Amino acid sequence: FKGSDKLDNGLTAIWGAESRIRAGSANLNGTTGINDSQGWNARDTYIGLKGDFGTIKAGTRMSDIVDMATGDFMNGGGDMNDTITGFNNIVRRGANRPTNMIVYESPLFSGFGFKADYDFGNSQTNNGAAQGAAASVFYKSKMFDAGIAYKHNNNSTSSAVNGSAYGAPSFTADATYDNYIVGANIKPMAGLQIAA
Numbered sequence: 802f803k804g805s806d807k808l809d810n811g812l813t814a815i816w817g818a819e820s821r822i823r824a825g826s827a828n829l830n831g832t833t834g835i836n837d838s839q840g841w842n843a844r845d846t847y848i849g850l851k852g853d854f855g856t857i858k859a860g861t862r863m864s865d866i867v868d869m870a871t872g873d874f875m876n877g878g879g880d881m882n883d884t885i886t887g888f889n890n891i892v893r894r895g896a897n898r899p900t901n902m903i904v905y906e907s908p909l910f911s912g913f914g915f916k917a918d919y920d921f922g923n924s925q926t927n928n929g930a931a932q933g934a935a936a937s938v939f940y941k942s943k944m945f946d947a948g949i950a951y952k953h954n955n956n957s958t959s960s961a962v963n964g965s966a967y968g969a970p971s972f973t974a975d976a977t978y979d980n981y982i983v984g985a986n987i988k989p990m991a992g993l994q995i996a997a
Contacts, residue, residue, distance in 0.1 A: 805851075812852040819844040819862075845898070855907040861900040865961070866918050866935035866950050867980055868896035873916070874939040874948030875984040877994030895952060895980035897961035899933065912940050920954065922962040931956035931972050937982075947985040954978040 803817035821844050847860025899920040906916045920933035932955060939948025954962055958978055959971035986996045 812850050814848070815851055815856075815858070816848045817860075818846045853908070855905060857903065857905050859903040861902070862898040863902060863904060865897055865899055865902070865904075865920070865933075865952065866916055866937045867952050867960075867982060868898065869916060870896075870937060870939075870948065870950045870982050870984065873914070873937060873950075874941070874946040875982070875986055875996050876946065877986045877988075877996030895960040895978075897959075899961045909941065912942050914939055914941065920962045931962045933957070933962050933978075935980075943988070945985060945987045948983075950980075950982040952978075952980040 803819075804815070806814045808814055844862050845860070845864075847858045847863055849856060849858030849860075899918075901921040902918055903921075904916065904918040907914050915936065915938045917936040918934070920935075922931045922933070933953060935950065935952035937948055937950035939946065952960075954960070955977055956974060957971045958973050958976045960978060960980065962971060984997060986994055988994050
């Protein structure tokens, strides 16, 4: 379910609640129990504002900056996930869908754009706080795309401070997780993309 409403001040309010329902055996071991990625609003669920300044969204299970890189400047690499099992585990290593985050997406300025997000983590632990932040800068044109992305999580060795809507945060005191992507996508002709 998703929608948008135009506001009097020129902004647009946006929202979405994505669910995942499986029929039959839900899990690899043949059981039918609901897991963290299934059920009502267990996937992308957000509210936000859109305007000339760009888009800002807050919610759960949304793609982080590393996850979005395949659409921003590594599209040729991301497309391969549909044909080669596990390819995205290499191209998007570190990608995740945090459960308590805010994301800003800028408009394109002469082909240049940037994004930033902050993962607030989850309060379901007495050990302390674990948060994450990420940013990317990219250029998009008819012939090629190029960009860089960086993500840092503190007090965690995981790509998401908490990737489960129901579980406890991945907390490891004084640990850090860093991820860097530098990539480009060349589009020499219709239907052909080369990404690195």
